[in-house]
Amino acid sequence: MNIPTAFVIVGIMIYKEMLTRTGVIADLTGLVLGMGIPVIVLIALISFIVGMLTGDNSASVAILFPVFLPLLPAGGYVYTAYLAFLYTGSTAGHIISPAHPCFSLTKEYYRADTGKIAMLILPLLAVVMTAGFLITALFGWY
Structure with missing residues (x-):
């Protein structure tokens, strides 16, 4: 394991512990449940956004x-x-992210336009997210 990976792992563990000890997770859970937004919708939106941001x-x-x-x-x-x-949404978000090394390196190598690449990838990601949503909803209903 290289040093940057070790720092990432340590950072993740510190972040998780910080969320747990401060009670933010419990507060956030109560807030979200009080809004009445279905968890599956929250997972779809937030996992995609966080995947894209990171x-x-x-x-x-x-x-x-x-x-x-x-x-x-x-x-x-x-x-x-x-x-x-949740994993599917996160993956879909990070695939289209300019912060994702494969995306940015490929874009630079082929001198491609980010908008054009996104327009090619977004329909495929929409299919993946829709399938994941339907499968999860089916399991929740069944």
Whole structure:
């Protein structure tokens, strides 16, 4: 393991511990549940946005799991489906992120326009997110 990776892991653990000890997770959970927004919609939007902002799927998942775990139904297939959808949203967001190294390096190498690349990728990501949403909703309903 290289030094930057070790710092990322330590940073994630400190972040998680900070969220837990300050009670932010419990407060955020209460706030979100009080708004009446379905958890599946929150997962779709927030995981995509955080994935796009970080450009790193691991960081995005590490940030979001502690926030969403208390909101998910307990155990079983439904729990797994929600976690898989959170991962899917995070992945979709980081794929289109200019902060993602593969995206930016490929764009530079081919001297491509970011907007044109996004227009090619967005329909595919919409299909992936829709499929993930439907599968998660099906598990929640079934």
